[in-house]
Amino acid sequence: MLKKALTIAGSDSGGGAGIQADLKTFQELEVFGMSALTAVTAQNTLGVHGIYPMTVEAVVSQIQAIGDDIGADALKTGMLFNAEIIVAVSEMIKKYQWENIVIDPVMIAKGGASLLQTEATVALKKYLLPLAKVLTPNIPEAEVLTGMTIRTREQKQNAAKSLYELGVSHIIIKGGHDEVPTESTDLFYDGKEFYTFTSKRITTKNTHGTGCTFSAAITAELAKGANVYDAVVTAKDFIQAAIEDQFEIGHGHGPTNHGAYRKRKEKAYL
Numbered sequence: 481m482l483k484k485a486l487t488i489a490g491s492d493s494g495g496g497a498g499i500q501a502d503l504k505t506f507q508e509l510e511v512f513g514m515s516a517l518t519a520v521t522a523q524n525t526l527g528v529h530g531i532y533p534m535t536v537e538a539v540v541s542q543i544q545a546i547g548d549d550i551g552a553d554a555l556k557t558g559m560l561f562n563a564e565i566i567v568a569v570s571e572m573i574k575k576y577q578w579e580n581i582v583i584d585p586v587m588i589a590k591g592g593a594s595l596l597q598t599e600a601t602v603a604l605k606k607y608l609l610p611l612a613k614v615l616t617p618n619i620p621e622a623e624v625l626t627g628m629t630i631r632t633r634e635q636k637q638n639a640a641k642s643l644y645e646l647g648v649s650h651i652i653i654k655g656g657h658d659e660v661p662t663e664s665t666d667l668f669y670d671g672k673e674f675y676t677f678t679s680k681r682i683t684t685k686n687t688h689g690t691g692c693t694f695s696a697a698i699t700a701e702l703a704k705g706a707n708v709y710d711a712v713v714t715a716k717d718f719i720q721a722a723i724e725d726q727f728e729i730g731h732g733h734g735p736t737n738h739g740a741y742r743k744r745k746e747k748a749y750l
């Protein structure tokens with residue numbers, strides 16, 4: 481039976497990040513994608529040119545429309561923008577007793593624009609993180625959420641432990657912002673063991689939407705019934721292919737190639 485995944489996130493008019501990246505990824509991984517918009521951004525590869533948040537009522541109404549009729553086998557959150565939206569989303573997740581929850585704690589866009597109001601971090605930690613099956617911060621986001629400085633492997637592990645204490649079941653601290661020039665290593669923690677997922681670092685400016693794409697791939701795999709570890713394995717392959725098989729779109733930080741993973745798989749079967 482076709483599985484369904486929901487993204488609760490912002491729109492990126494440029495198509496590389498936000499709900500556009502999520503829905504493309506869901507489709508590529510053969511999951512039926514749905515969305516609840518939290519904000520519209522006027523965005524392209526050069527940056528964020530405008531942010532237009534939705535009302536809380538509009539966010540709730542979209543989620544209710546899905547919850548009352550279609551349902552979701554997994555959901556992810558991306559840009560949530562403010563504390564009111566975070567609280568409302570948490571209430572909706574509880575109302576529908578959704579379980580496969582992936583939280584990508586989007587805070588700042590590549591160009592520096594703030595996609596989450598600073599004071600909303602408190603609400604994120606208090607209301608949403610305890611509902612998360614998977615939390616996927618990048619290093620700066622993990623630093624904000626824990627108040628820790630993260631440079632070394634040991635500091636990453638301590639940050640993951642501290643996030644686990646907040647009630648998150650699985651944490652992946654992504655390595656895209658690491659200073660290691662040859663590889664990009666993501667640290668995974670399930671409350672017992674640490675695992676690392678390492679891939680060759682691609683030298684490119686076209687990494688817009690990597691975080692959204694990665695967390696959407698995890699969500700799609702969870703919707704299909706994968707366990708968290710296997711979902712991360714697939715997501716890592718998916719994002720690596722999407723960064724490697726790059727194309728040139730726009731004049732700044734271009735998007736990744738969401739079709740690359742499927743094309744590679746099809747080729748392997750030929």
Ligand SMILES: Nc1ncnc2c1ncn2[C@@H]1O[C@H](COP(=O)(O)OP(=O)(O)OP(=O)(O)O)[C@@H](O)[C@H]1O
Pocket residue numbers: 588589590617618619654655656657664665666679680681682683684687688689690691692694716719720723
């Ligand atoms: N240059 C790269 N080469 C290979 N993998 C990368 C590269 N940059 C990021 N990744 C991988 O992409 C995924 C997303 O990580 P990243 O840390 O970039 O997320 P993010 O910071 O949320 O995204 P963004 O920087 O676009 O906001 C991770 O699996 C990471 O290892």
Ligand SMILES: Cc1ncc(COP(=O)(O)O)c(N)n1
Pocket residue numbers: 489490491492497498499521523558559586588589590595687688689690691692693
């Ligand atoms: C609407 C929206 N949501 C999220 C991001 C961050 O994207 P990412 O961290 O995946 O690059 C973005 N730039 N725009």
